[in-house]
Amino acid sequence: MGKVEENKLQKLNALLKSSYELFVTKGIAQTSIHDIVQKAGVAKGTFYLYFKDKYEIRDRLVVKTAERLFLKAYEEVQKEAFHEGDTARIFEDKTIFLIDYVLEELKKNKLMLQFLSKNLSRGFFHLALESHEYSSEVKLIDYYYKVLEENPTVHLRNPEIMLFLIVELAGAASFSTILENDPISFEELKPELYSAIRAIIRSHIEADK
Amino acid sequence: MGKVEENKLQKLNALLKSSYELFVTKGIAQTSIHDIVQKAGVAKGTFYLYFKDKYEIRDRLVVKTAERLFLKAYEEVQKEAFHEGDTARIFEDKTIFLIDYVLEELKKNKLMLQFLSKNLSRGFFHLALESHEYSSEVKLIDYYYKVLEENPTVHLRNPEIMLFLIVELAGAASFSTILENDPISFEELKPELYSAIRAIIRSHIEADK
């Protein structure tokens, strides 16, 4: 990589980094291009060499953040030992573990949750399901299929829709409870949420012949 | 009502009406006070006689819209005959009916759905669960308790959290499917959504002694 290329990458990263910090701290609407470039230490005009506007930078950040999170969640599932009960039960446990890992991470980093939830109406989970122009190739659904493949005796009626429902439920329910303890605390919600998710999973597992 | 009072109400309504129309068409951020008062045919200063800013007007509109919708849903439940199966099944059916009515209304009026979903981070459904300063007294949860009372043999482990989970699920899942047919169409989602909701309800119904 030439010196020029290196310099460009450096500026790009400075812009991404300062944007992320500002978005997460002040919120997107309250962050101006001026704020971003000042924090990044580049000139105003430079911003426009890399991004169309701040919403483009936000989209890139959201995708990047989501992917990183899911990759880590998947890696943690792999490390864990699941063997209590039958394969259906193991699959259920793995799903809950995955969801729980992500939610706990978001709980630890509320600013990140706020940033993600505030700026994506459909929520963080949903986005990660979709293909996206900035995205690299791996999606939550791909990880999920891998988990599924590891338990070949489990048959789901409609795995994609099931995951969609679970993700929407977990996302929507945890946003308000984590951020506002409303209507109950996240800790109180958790057992009920996971019990509901298990109920959904079971209703999707087809009886073996 | 005196002439003055009449005139005041007229202005208030003109402002609410033009705001609503602009919000659902252009979005809140893209709507200026200038737009609102111009459409309403009143002076700029008049706006500030009735509202602090456009977010106050939005909140009032959201609450008003949500209440109207739920009241109608509840009325429709009352008209309908439910008698297939045991009381638990009847309760399930009534819940699904209620949800379905609201979702169908939102589907008919996508602009309203968009407006509501875009402007309430926690979602339209969630709001309706809570008390609110602009709100009259009846809430979704109240309607729900009424429905519950009509089926006194049904015992729910935790009716409030159950409703919260159902509402978050239905809300989140239907927003993206209705507005963007993504990842599937709303029509395809429906049976799966309702089946998931039934699974959640059943997991909350306590076994009779």
Next chain:
Amino acid sequence: MGKVEENKLQKLNALLKSSYELFVTKGIAQTSIHDIVQKAGVAKGTFYLYFKDKYEIRDRLVVKTAERLFLKAYEEVQKEAFHEGDTARIFEDKTIFLIDYVLEELKKNKLMLQFLSKNLSRGFFHLALESHEYSSEVKLIDYYYKVLEENPTVHLRNPEIMLFLIVELAGAASFSTILENDPISFEELKPELYSAIRAIIRSHIEADK
């Protein structure tokens, strides 16, 4: 006085009183008609039945305040016994006493001093010298002539200009020292100020034949 007249006077006084309080607390520019009428407990339109604008009310207040102050100062001079030295010295002492009384009153009520000095470029003292449409008939200069008459052997070269110079000097010098201790404290200034005033008086006293 009829009931209507009484009511009118009451409103007028309420407006004057609330204006004064707001002017000395927040300053004139920061006080709106809305503030005044709200504090006075009358309607906005009522303000315009009594005053053209807030500057008219300010002028009336300034004159009223100044007159009251000078009347009191003159009364105090009358109570005091002056007999040390010759008539010229007694006249000098009376003048200093008069000035000192007014300055001490202003020092006690800095808000009043601020209000007067901020809103009259030429200062409080100067105004009181002039005839004014809202003013009743007695002016500082009239009091001064009375003092002069009590000491008939004293001959001043130009009493009016002398008083003008003294008043401007005392006013300007005390404003900044009382309000801001700048460049020295008022207490430190006083002996120097009064010594300067005495020097001016002496230079105006004509030698008797």
Next chain:
Amino acid sequence: MGKVEENKLQKLNALLKSSYELFVTKGIAQTSIHDIVQKAGVAKGTFYLYFKDKYEIRDRLVVKTAERLFLKAYEEVQKEAFHEGDTARIFEDKTIFLIDYVLEELKKNKLMLQFLSKNLSRGFFHLALESHEYSSEVKLIDYYYKVLEENPTVHLRNPEIMLFLIVELAGAASFSTILENDPISFEELKPELYSAIRAIIRSHIEADK
């Protein structure tokens, strides 16, 4: 100086110039940012690149104007020959000359005087005594000490306070007479004012042993 720098200076000066003209003509309160930038031929946003608000521009103008005036007055004192009488008399004459020069300049430019007197509660002369953030370093008091040093046999009891008193007196008395011929004309006032100033100076000159 690069083209950019040159252009910046040009804009800054255009803003200062148009502000000054508007302030002295209409008064500060009646001058809007819109007026200023329009007259300067720059965009509204440009104003905020150079100044926080119109009060900052006013302060800079006042200081700039005052400094220029006093520098010129001092230079004129240096050019003049003073030798009539003893050193005390020469010192007196120089002081009067200095004051007179400034007052005559203000008389020539009544708009400037009006602007200065209206917008500085403590008075224009007073300002010139003080250090100020926009100011370069030389102050009236510095010039005055120089004058004093040129006459080493003159001993003043308290030169700083004496100057303060003289300046306040000259400032306050001349504002109203120059601007409004009130209560007498400036020309009529002058001999009396200077005689008063001489009386003050003499009362500060300490008797030689």
Next chain:
DNA sequence: TATGAATGAGTCTTCATTCAT
């Protein structure tokens, strides 16, 4: 006389975007 709802001009201020250097 008194009211206070209504007005809309006026003001400040921010900010994305452009473009000459």
Next chain:
DNA sequence: AATGAATGAAGACTCATTCAT
């Protein structure tokens, strides 16, 4: 490629004043 001065549209909000009741 990078800069940052300049732009000016756009927006929020205030407030003295009017006038129908």
